[in-house]
Amino acid sequence: MSQDLRDLVRQEFEAAYGTTPIGVWSSPGRANLIGEHTDYNEGFVLPFGIDRRTFAAVGVRDDTRIRVGSTFSDEVAEIDIAELSPEAVDGWAAYPLGVAWALGQLGHADLAAVPGVDIMLESDVPVGAGLSSSAAIEGAVAIALAELWRLDLTRVELARVGRKAENDFVGAPTGIMDQMASLLGRDDAAVFIDCRSEEAEAVDLGLAENDLAILVIDTQVEHQHASGGYRERRASCEAGAAALGVASLRDVTVDDLPRAQQLLDDVTFRRVRHVVTENQRVLDTVATLASEGPTAIGELLDASHRSMRDDFEISVPELDLAVETAQENGAIGARMTGGGFGGSAIALVHRDLVSRLQVAVDGAFAEHGFAQPVTFTVTPSAGARRES
CATH class of the missing domain: 3.30.230.10 (Ribosomal Protein S5; domain 2)
Structure with a gap:
Protein backbone atom coordinates (compact mmCIF):
# COMPACT_ATOMS: atom_id res chain seq x y z
CA MET A 1 0.00 0.00 0.00
CA LEU A 205 5.33 -3.31 22.95
CA GLY A 206 6.15 -6.92 22.12
CA LEU A 207 2.99 -7.39 20.07
CA ALA A 208 4.58 -9.50 17.37
CA GLU A 209 6.26 -11.96 19.71
CA ASN A 210 3.03 -12.38 21.69
CA ASP A 211 0.92 -12.76 18.51
CA LEU A 212 -1.20 -9.77 19.47
CA ALA A 213 -2.95 -7.22 17.31
CA ILE A 214 -4.42 -3.80 17.90
CA LEU A 215 -7.84 -3.54 16.32
CA VAL A 216 -9.15 -0.08 15.49
CA ILE A 217 -12.93 0.30 15.56
CA ASP A 218 -13.77 3.49 13.68
CA THR A 219 -17.28 4.36 14.77
CA GLN A 220 -17.77 6.70 11.77
CA VAL A 221 -18.80 9.42 14.23
CA GLU A 222 -16.54 12.26 13.16
CA HIS A 223 -14.97 14.62 15.63
CA GLN A 224 -13.15 17.93 15.30
CA HIS A 225 -10.55 19.18 17.78
CA ALA A 226 -11.31 22.79 16.96
CA SER A 227 -14.90 22.35 18.17
CA GLY A 228 -16.31 23.34 21.55
CA GLY A 229 -16.13 20.10 23.54
CA TYR A 230 -12.35 19.82 23.36
CA ARG A 231 -11.91 23.49 24.28
CA GLU A 232 -14.26 23.13 27.23
CA ARG A 233 -12.32 20.19 28.64
CA ARG A 234 -9.05 22.07 28.34
CA ALA A 235 -10.56 25.12 30.02
CA SER A 236 -11.83 22.96 32.89
CA CYS A 237 -8.35 21.51 33.39
CA GLU A 238 -6.80 24.95 33.45
CA ALA A 239 -9.43 26.19 35.91
CA GLY A 240 -8.81 23.18 38.15
CA ALA A 241 -5.07 23.76 38.14
CA ALA A 242 -5.55 27.44 38.98
CA ALA A 243 -7.90 26.64 41.85
CA LEU A 244 -5.39 24.14 43.23
CA GLY A 245 -2.56 26.63 42.94
CA VAL A 246 -0.40 24.60 40.54
CA ALA A 247 1.09 25.38 37.15
CA SER A 248 -0.63 22.42 35.52
CA LEU A 249 -2.42 19.22 36.51
CA ARG A 250 0.90 17.42 36.07
CA ASP A 251 1.67 18.74 39.58
CA VAL A 252 -1.37 17.02 41.12
CA THR A 253 -1.03 13.43 42.36
CA VAL A 254 -3.57 10.78 43.24
CA ASP A 255 -2.94 11.57 46.92
CA ASP A 256 -4.05 15.17 46.28
CA LEU A 257 -7.49 14.19 45.01
CA PRO A 258 -9.32 14.32 48.38
CA ARG A 259 -8.24 17.93 48.78
CA ALA A 260 -9.18 18.68 45.20
CA GLN A 261 -12.66 17.28 45.75
CA GLN A 262 -13.16 19.69 48.65
CA LEU A 263 -12.04 22.73 46.66
CA LEU A 264 -13.60 22.11 43.26
CA ASP A 265 -17.14 21.85 41.94
CA ASP A 266 -18.18 18.36 40.90
CA VAL A 267 -17.64 18.74 37.15
CA THR A 268 -14.22 20.35 37.46
CA PHE A 269 -13.17 17.76 40.02
CA ARG A 270 -14.08 14.88 37.75
CA ARG A 271 -12.13 16.48 34.87
CA VAL A 272 -9.13 16.82 37.19
CA ARG A 273 -9.51 13.27 38.49
CA HIS A 274 -9.41 11.87 34.98
CA VAL A 275 -6.15 13.64 34.13
CA VAL A 276 -4.47 12.76 37.42
CA THR A 277 -5.43 9.07 37.31
CA GLU A 278 -4.70 8.85 33.58
CA ASN A 279 -1.16 10.09 34.18
CA GLN A 280 -0.72 7.34 36.73
CA ARG A 281 -2.15 4.75 34.33
CA VAL A 282 0.41 5.74 31.70
CA LEU A 283 3.26 5.25 34.18
CA ASP A 284 1.75 1.96 35.29
CA THR A 285 1.40 0.78 31.70
CA VAL A 286 5.05 1.53 30.90
CA ALA A 287 6.14 -0.33 34.04
CA THR A 288 3.84 -3.29 33.34
CA LEU A 289 5.02 -3.63 29.75
CA ALA A 290 8.59 -3.86 31.00
CA SER A 291 7.89 -6.33 33.80
CA GLU A 292 5.02 -8.50 32.53
CA GLY A 293 4.48 -7.71 28.85
CA PRO A 294 1.48 -6.56 26.82
CA THR A 295 -0.94 -9.26 27.95
CA ALA A 296 -0.95 -7.69 31.43
CA ILE A 297 -2.09 -4.15 30.55
CA GLY A 298 -5.76 -4.91 29.81
CA GLU A 299 -7.25 -3.57 33.04
CA LEU A 300 -5.33 -0.31 32.62
CA LEU A 301 -6.84 0.16 29.17
CA ASP A 302 -10.32 -0.66 30.46
CA ALA A 303 -9.94 1.74 33.41
CA SER A 304 -8.82 4.48 31.06
CA HIS A 305 -12.01 4.17 29.04
CA ARG A 306 -14.20 4.24 32.16
CA SER A 307 -12.46 7.42 33.25
CA MET A 308 -12.97 9.08 29.88
CA ARG A 309 -16.59 7.99 29.81
CA ASP A 310 -17.57 8.93 33.37
CA ASP A 311 -15.15 11.62 34.56
CA PHE A 312 -14.06 13.42 31.39
CA GLU A 313 -17.33 12.69 29.55
CA ILE A 314 -15.84 12.58 26.05
CA SER A 315 -17.19 9.24 24.92
CA VAL A 316 -20.31 8.65 22.83
CA PRO A 317 -22.69 5.65 22.75
CA GLU A 318 -20.97 4.19 19.70
CA LEU A 319 -17.57 4.25 21.40
CA ASP A 320 -18.96 2.70 24.57
CA LEU A 321 -20.61 -0.07 22.56
CA ALA A 322 -17.40 -0.75 20.64
CA VAL A 323 -15.41 -1.05 23.86
CA GLU A 324 -17.99 -3.20 25.65
CA THR A 325 -18.36 -5.54 22.68
CA ALA A 326 -14.59 -5.94 22.41
CA GLN A 327 -14.31 -6.72 26.10
CA GLU A 328 -17.09 -9.30 25.89
CA ASN A 329 -15.49 -11.04 22.91
CA GLY A 330 -12.01 -11.79 24.08
CA ALA A 331 -10.12 -8.48 23.98
CA ILE A 332 -7.37 -8.18 26.57
CA GLY A 333 -8.38 -4.54 27.02
CA ALA A 334 -10.14 -1.78 25.09
CA ARG A 335 -10.61 1.98 25.20
CA MET A 336 -11.54 4.90 23.04
CA THR A 337 -8.51 6.63 21.55
CA GLY A 338 -8.06 10.23 20.51
CA GLY A 339 -9.74 13.44 21.61
CA GLY A 340 -13.20 11.95 21.98
CA PHE A 341 -16.73 12.99 20.92
CA GLY A 342 -16.51 10.36 18.19
CA GLY A 343 -13.66 8.72 16.38
CA SER A 344 -12.26 5.31 17.21
CA ALA A 345 -11.78 2.74 19.92
CA ILE A 346 -8.85 0.36 20.07
CA ALA A 347 -8.82 -3.21 21.34
CA LEU A 348 -5.75 -5.24 22.26
CA VAL A 349 -6.55 -8.75 21.12
CA HIS A 350 -4.95 -12.07 20.29
CA ARG A 351 -4.54 -12.18 16.54
CA ASP A 352 -6.65 -15.32 16.10
CA LEU A 353 -9.63 -13.52 17.67
CA VAL A 354 -9.61 -10.49 15.36
CA SER A 355 -12.22 -11.81 12.92
CA ARG A 356 -14.54 -12.91 15.71
CA LEU A 357 -14.34 -9.49 17.30
CA GLN A 358 -14.99 -7.70 14.00
CA VAL A 359 -18.12 -9.78 13.40
CA ALA A 360 -19.33 -9.14 16.96
CA VAL A 361 -18.85 -5.38 16.64
CA ASP A 362 -20.67 -5.25 13.31
CA GLY A 363 -23.55 -7.19 14.81
CA ALA A 364 -23.76 -5.05 17.94
CA PHE A 365 -23.82 -1.81 15.92
CA ALA A 366 -26.54 -3.15 13.64
CA GLU A 367 -28.59 -4.27 16.64
CA HIS A 368 -28.40 -0.77 18.13
CA GLY A 369 -29.24 0.96 14.86
CA PHE A 370 -25.82 2.57 14.49
CA ALA A 371 -24.04 3.04 11.18
CA GLN A 372 -21.71 0.18 10.35
CA PRO A 373 -18.25 0.78 11.82
CA VAL A 374 -15.00 0.32 9.94
CA THR A 375 -12.59 -2.07 11.64
CA PHE A 376 -8.97 -2.76 10.80
CA THR A 377 -5.76 -3.68 12.56
CA VAL A 378 -2.84 -1.28 12.90
CA THR A 379 0.82 -2.06 13.41
CA PRO A 380 3.10 0.23 15.42
CA SER A 381 5.37 1.69 12.76
CA ALA A 382 8.23 4.04 12.00
CA GLY A 383 7.88 7.81 12.11
CA ALA A 384 8.26 10.45 9.42
CA ARG A 385 10.81 9.72 6.70
CA ARG A 386 11.86 10.41 3.16
CA GLU A 387 10.40 7.79 0.84
CA SER A 388 12.20 8.63 -2.40
Missing part, protein backbone atom coordinates in the same frame (compact mmCIF):
# COMPACT_ATOMS: atom_id res chain seq x y z
CA SER A 2 2.79 2.45 0.90
CA GLN A 3 4.47 2.04 -2.48
CA ASP A 4 1.12 2.42 -4.24
CA LEU A 5 0.44 5.71 -2.45
CA ARG A 6 3.99 6.93 -3.02
CA ASP A 7 3.64 6.29 -6.75
CA LEU A 8 0.15 7.80 -6.84
CA VAL A 9 1.17 11.03 -5.16
CA ARG A 10 4.05 11.41 -7.62
CA GLN A 11 1.67 10.94 -10.54
CA GLU A 12 -0.83 13.41 -9.11
CA PHE A 13 1.95 15.94 -8.54
CA GLU A 14 3.07 15.66 -12.15
CA ALA A 15 -0.52 15.93 -13.42
CA ALA A 16 -1.30 18.97 -11.29
CA TYR A 17 1.92 20.93 -11.65
CA GLY A 18 3.48 19.70 -14.90
CA THR A 19 6.84 18.98 -13.28
CA THR A 20 8.50 16.15 -11.37
CA PRO A 21 8.78 16.40 -7.57
CA ILE A 22 12.21 16.46 -5.96
CA GLY A 23 11.08 13.76 -3.56
CA VAL A 24 8.32 12.12 -1.56
CA TRP A 25 8.16 12.22 2.22
CA SER A 26 5.69 10.48 4.55
CA SER A 27 4.53 10.51 8.13
CA PRO A 28 2.18 8.13 9.97
CA GLY A 29 -1.07 8.68 11.73
CA ARG A 30 -1.06 7.67 15.36
CA ALA A 31 -3.06 5.65 17.81
CA ASN A 32 -2.77 6.42 21.48
CA LEU A 33 -2.33 3.29 23.57
CA ILE A 34 -3.09 5.23 26.76
CA GLY A 35 -2.86 8.77 28.08
CA GLU A 36 -5.76 10.89 26.82
CA HIS A 37 -6.05 14.65 27.40
CA THR A 38 -2.91 14.53 29.52
CA ASP A 39 -0.61 16.11 26.94
CA TYR A 40 -1.79 19.70 27.24
CA ASN A 41 -1.73 19.24 31.02
CA GLU A 42 2.04 18.59 30.78
CA GLY A 43 1.51 14.95 31.67
CA PHE A 44 2.45 11.56 30.24
CA VAL A 45 1.29 9.82 27.07
CA LEU A 46 2.03 6.53 25.30
CA PRO A 47 1.10 6.76 21.60
CA PHE A 48 2.52 4.96 18.58
CA GLY A 49 2.78 5.64 14.87
CA ILE A 50 0.56 3.41 12.74
CA ASP A 51 1.03 1.75 9.37
CA ARG A 52 -1.28 4.25 7.67
CA ARG A 53 0.55 7.28 6.36
CA THR A 54 0.28 10.65 4.63
CA PHE A 55 2.58 11.15 1.66
CA ALA A 56 3.82 14.54 0.45
CA ALA A 57 5.38 14.93 -2.98
CA VAL A 58 7.24 18.24 -3.00
CA GLY A 59 9.07 20.29 -5.62
CA VAL A 60 10.90 23.61 -5.41
CA ARG A 61 9.68 26.61 -7.41
CA ASP A 62 11.64 29.54 -8.83
CA ASP A 63 9.43 32.09 -7.10
CA THR A 64 8.02 32.65 -3.58
CA ARG A 65 4.63 31.01 -4.07
CA ILE A 66 3.47 27.90 -2.23
CA ARG A 67 0.83 25.63 -3.72
CA VAL A 68 -0.81 22.71 -1.95
CA GLY A 69 -3.06 20.13 -3.56
CA SER A 70 -4.30 16.74 -2.50
CA THR A 71 -5.84 13.65 -4.01
CA PHE A 72 -8.70 13.95 -1.52
CA SER A 73 -9.75 17.45 -2.62
CA ASP A 74 -10.23 19.23 -5.96
CA GLU A 75 -8.92 22.45 -4.43
CA VAL A 76 -5.37 23.67 -4.93
CA ALA A 77 -4.52 26.36 -2.40
CA GLU A 78 -1.97 28.96 -3.50
CA ILE A 79 -0.43 31.89 -1.63
CA ASP A 80 2.81 33.83 -1.44
CA ILE A 81 4.87 32.46 1.45
CA ALA A 82 5.35 35.93 2.92
CA GLU A 83 1.57 36.43 3.03
CA LEU A 84 0.86 33.32 5.13
CA SER A 85 -1.34 34.07 8.11
CA PRO A 86 -4.14 32.27 9.97
CA GLU A 87 -6.63 34.74 8.53
CA ALA A 88 -5.55 34.11 4.94
CA VAL A 89 -6.16 30.34 4.84
CA ASP A 90 -9.02 28.07 5.83
CA GLY A 91 -10.12 24.48 5.32
CA TRP A 92 -7.84 21.46 5.03
CA ALA A 93 -5.02 23.51 3.48
CA ALA A 94 -4.46 25.21 6.83
CA TYR A 95 -2.61 22.12 8.08
CA PRO A 96 0.21 22.02 5.48
CA LEU A 97 0.38 25.78 5.02
CA GLY A 98 0.39 26.25 8.77
CA VAL A 99 3.61 24.24 8.94
CA ALA A 100 5.39 26.66 6.59
CA TRP A 101 4.06 29.60 8.62
CA ALA A 102 5.13 28.01 11.92
CA LEU A 103 8.68 27.45 10.64
CA GLY A 104 8.87 31.20 10.22
CA GLN A 105 7.11 32.07 13.47
CA LEU A 106 9.48 29.89 15.49
CA GLY A 107 12.51 31.47 13.87
CA HIS A 108 13.63 28.39 11.97
CA ALA A 109 13.18 29.86 8.50
CA ASP A 110 13.22 33.33 6.95
CA LEU A 111 10.04 33.13 4.93
CA ALA A 112 11.10 36.15 2.88
CA ALA A 113 14.17 34.26 1.66
CA VAL A 114 13.12 30.61 1.17
CA PRO A 115 12.08 29.36 -2.28
CA GLY A 116 8.49 28.56 -3.06
CA VAL A 117 7.28 24.97 -3.18
CA ASP A 118 4.59 22.84 -4.75
CA ILE A 119 3.10 20.13 -2.53
CA MET A 120 0.77 17.26 -3.35
CA LEU A 121 -0.69 15.11 -0.56
CA GLU A 122 -2.08 11.58 -0.48
CA SER A 123 -3.12 9.64 2.60
CA ASP A 124 -4.73 6.47 3.87
CA VAL A 125 -5.11 7.82 7.42
CA PRO A 126 -8.87 8.09 8.06
CA VAL A 127 -10.07 11.65 8.67
CA GLY A 128 -12.06 12.31 11.84
CA ALA A 129 -11.35 8.86 13.25
CA GLY A 130 -9.14 9.93 16.16
CA LEU A 131 -5.99 8.67 14.40
CA SER A 132 -4.43 12.10 13.91
CA SER A 133 -4.65 12.59 10.19
CA SER A 134 -3.70 16.22 10.85
CA ALA A 135 -0.39 15.35 12.54
CA ALA A 136 0.42 12.99 9.68
CA ILE A 137 0.05 15.90 7.23
CA GLU A 138 2.10 18.18 9.47
CA GLY A 139 4.86 15.61 9.94
CA ALA A 140 5.23 14.85 6.22
CA VAL A 141 5.27 18.52 5.24
CA ALA A 142 7.57 19.54 8.09
CA ILE A 143 10.24 16.94 7.33
CA ALA A 144 10.07 17.78 3.62
CA LEU A 145 10.38 21.55 4.10
CA ALA A 146 13.15 21.12 6.65
CA GLU A 147 15.19 19.20 4.07
CA LEU A 148 14.40 21.39 1.08
CA TRP A 149 14.91 24.65 2.98
CA ARG A 150 18.08 23.22 4.55
CA LEU A 151 16.94 23.62 8.14
CA ASP A 152 18.88 21.66 10.72
CA LEU A 153 16.02 20.67 13.04
CA THR A 154 15.54 17.76 15.41
CA ARG A 155 12.42 15.61 15.35
CA VAL A 156 11.24 17.26 18.57
CA GLU A 157 11.68 20.73 17.05
CA LEU A 158 9.64 19.60 14.05
CA ALA A 159 6.96 18.34 16.42
CA ARG A 160 6.81 21.80 18.00
CA VAL A 161 6.38 23.25 14.54
CA GLY A 162 3.40 20.96 13.92
CA ARG A 163 1.87 21.84 17.28
CA LYS A 164 2.18 25.57 16.61
CA ALA A 165 0.59 25.11 13.22
CA GLU A 166 -2.31 23.23 14.77
CA ASN A 167 -2.74 25.56 17.75
CA ASP A 168 -2.23 28.97 16.21
CA PHE A 169 -2.87 28.54 12.49
CA VAL A 170 -5.64 25.96 12.44
CA GLY A 171 -6.99 26.95 15.87
CA ALA A 172 -7.14 23.51 17.51
CA PRO A 173 -5.95 23.62 21.16
CA THR A 174 -4.11 20.29 21.12
CA GLY A 175 -0.93 19.27 22.89
CA ILE A 176 2.25 17.91 21.33
CA MET A 177 1.49 14.20 21.58
CA ASP A 178 0.24 13.63 18.03
CA GLN A 179 3.16 15.34 16.34
CA MET A 180 5.71 13.59 18.57
CA ALA A 181 4.21 10.18 17.83
CA SER A 182 4.13 10.85 14.10
CA LEU A 183 7.75 12.01 13.99
CA LEU A 184 9.31 9.65 16.56
CA GLY A 185 7.43 6.39 15.93
CA ARG A 186 9.29 3.08 15.79
CA ASP A 187 8.35 -0.42 14.63
CA ASP A 188 6.61 -2.52 17.34
CA ALA A 189 7.08 0.22 19.91
CA ALA A 190 5.19 3.06 21.51
CA VAL A 191 6.65 6.47 22.33
CA PHE A 192 6.61 7.34 26.03
CA ILE A 193 6.48 11.13 26.17
CA ASP A 194 6.85 13.48 29.11
CA CYS A 195 4.88 16.41 27.75
CA ARG A 196 6.43 18.84 30.24
CA SER A 197 10.07 18.17 29.44
CA GLU A 198 9.26 16.93 25.92
CA GLU A 199 11.60 14.01 26.54
CA ALA A 200 10.62 10.87 24.68
CA GLU A 201 11.77 7.27 24.62
CA ALA A 202 10.71 4.18 22.72
CA VAL A 203 8.92 1.50 24.74
CA ASP A 204 8.87 -1.98 23.23
